[in-house]
Structures are given as C-alpha cells and as structure tokens.
Amino acid sequence: MATEAGIKAVQTLDCKGLLCPVPIIRLAKAIKSVQPGEAVEMLATDPGSVPDMEAYQKQTGHVLLVNEKQGDAFRFVVKRTK
Amino acid sequence: MGANGTKRLALVASKGTLDQAYPPMILASTALAMGWEAGIFFTFFGLNLLHKDRMGRLQVSPIGNPAMPPPLPQFPALKVPNVVGMLPGMTAMATMMMQGMMDKAKMPSVTELLDICIEGGVELFACGTTMGVMGIEQKDLIPQARCAGATAFLSYAADADVSMFI
Numbered sequence: 001m002a003t004e005a006g007i008k009a010v011q012t013l014d015c016k017g018l019l020c021p022v023p024i025i026r027l028a029k030a031i032k033s034v035q036p037g038e039a040v041e042m043l044a045t046d047p048g049s050v051p052d053m054e055a056y057q058k059q060t061g062h063v064l065l066v067n068e069k070q071g072d073a074f075r076f077v078v079k080r081t082k
Numbered sequence: 083m084g085a086n087g088t089k090r091l092a093l094v095a096s097k098g099t100l101d102q103a104y105p106p107m108i109l110a111s112t113a114l115a116m117g118w119e120a121g122i123f124f125t126f127f128g129l130n131l132l133h134k135d136r137m138g139r140l141q142v143s144p145i146g147n148p149a150m151p152p153p154l155p156q157f158p159a160l161k162v163p164n165v166v167g168m169l170p171g172m173t174a175m176a177t178m179m180m181q182g183m184m185d186k187a188k189m190p191s192v193t194e195l196l197d198i199c200i201e202g203g204v205e206l207f208a209c210g211t212t213m214g215v216m217g218i219e220q221k222d223l224i225p226q227a228r229c230a231g232a233t234a235f236l237s238y239a240a241d242a243d244v245s246m247f248i
Contacts, residue, residue: 028115
C-alpha cells in the first residue's frame with residue numbers, strides 16, 4: 001500500500017483485537033526483519049495503540065509515516081530508519 | 083543509561099498473584115520492543131514468577147479484593163462477599179474467571195511474556211534473601227534467574243532511566 005511519502009509497506013500486521021503489549025512487540029519484531037528504508041504497516045483496534053505508536057517513534061527513531069483511522073481500526077505505517 | 087547508550091528499565095516485582103504478575107512482564111517486554119534494556123528484581127512472592135513449578139499456577143483471590151469484578155456482569159452490585167470467598171474452591175474459581183478474561187482478550191500468558199523477556203535478554207534477578215527465607219534454591223528457579231542481593235540490583239538500577247516498584 002503506497003503512503004504519502006511514496007513508501008510501500010513490505011509487510012502488514014493485523015493486530016486487530018489485540019491489546020498492549022502484543023501489537024508493539026509484533027511491530028518491533030517486524031521492523032527488525034525489514035531493511036532500513038522499508039516500512040511495515042499495522043492495523044489495530046486498541047485505542048491505546050495511537051499514543052503508543054507515537055511514543056514508539058519517539059523512543060526508537062523509526063518514522064511513523066501514517067497514523068489514521070480506517071473504518072473501525074487504526075492504520076499505522078512505520079519506516080525503519082536504522 | 084545502559085550499555086551502548088540505550089535506555090534502561092529497572093523493575094521490582096514483589097507480588098506473586100496472577101493479576102500482579104502481568105505489569106512487570108508487560109513493561110519489560112515493551113521496553114525491549116522500544117530497544118531498551120531491562121532488568122527485573124523478583125523479591126518476596128514475586129519470586130514465584132521465576133519458580134519452575136509455581137510460575138504456571140499463579141492465582142488471584144476474591145478475598146479482600148473489592149476491585150474483583152462480579153461473577154455475573156449483568157448484576158454489577160452482586161460481588162462475591164468475603165465470607166463466600168473463604169469457601170474452598172473460590173480462589174480457583176476467581177483464577178479461572180480472570181484467566182478466561184485474559185484468554186478472551188487474547189492476552190499472552192505470564193509465561194509467554196516471560197519467554198519474550200528471556201529471548202530479549204531481560205536480566206532476571208532472583209532475590210537471595212527471599213530464597214533464603216522461603217527455602218527456594220537455584221535449582222527450583224528457571225536457569226536464566228540469577229541470584230542477587232539488593233546491592234547488585236541497586237547498582238543496576240542506579241544506571242536506569244526508569245525504575246518502578248510493582
């Protein structure tokens with residue numbers, strides 16, 4: 001799926017219905033598995049995942065390219081920076 | 083600050099009930115996900131979380147626990163009275179109820195979270211004093227547990243960015 005920055009997510013994680021800490025653990029694992037510059041898409045329904053993803057960006061330096069509501073879920077796209 | 087300038091989380095896990103086992107495991111596994119390093123000092127009943135035979139059998143009691151949800155959600159006022167909670171089997175029932183809530187929410191078990199912590203290299207300090215007081219030996223604990231005193235943990239925590247007592 002293309003993002004605003006034109007980066008295509010190479011992996012999509014469906015974390016709908018899952019609660020903290022599972023989505024962030026899965027995301028961290030996925031980010032480690034892609035190359036720097038590549039992105040991972042994650043879908044989640046836990047409202048806590050919105051501030052969590054912002055904090056993840058702040059703490060890790062990986063860039064949160066997309067943070068939007070998509071139907072009943074939240075959609076995030078994170079680019080690995082290093 | 084931990085090694086290589088990464089942030090460090092230092093936790094004390096002092097409780098051995100099913101509900102209180104989650105917070106240290108959730109926080110430590112989340113710290114790993116953010117690239118931090120983490121260490122947990124397991125002390126008093128918290129040491130049960132590292133005990134080979136006890137870690138899979140943690141329980142929660144309805145006695146003296148007014149926050150315990152009612153058994154029938156449609157009757158929120160009908161909580162389990164303490165005298166009923168004293169009956170044999172009530173702790174097992176409360177534990178089953180909570181386990182059911184956790185499974186329904188697709189939460190990983192405490193042992194699964196501990197496995198994530200171990201895989202990510204969380205330092206597991208087993209309180210030596212607790213081991214002595216409760217007659218727990220190194221062979222009773224999982225092999226990753228390292229017996230340590232308060233001095234060793236405080237020295238670890240002195241370099242931490244975040245420290246919490248649970």
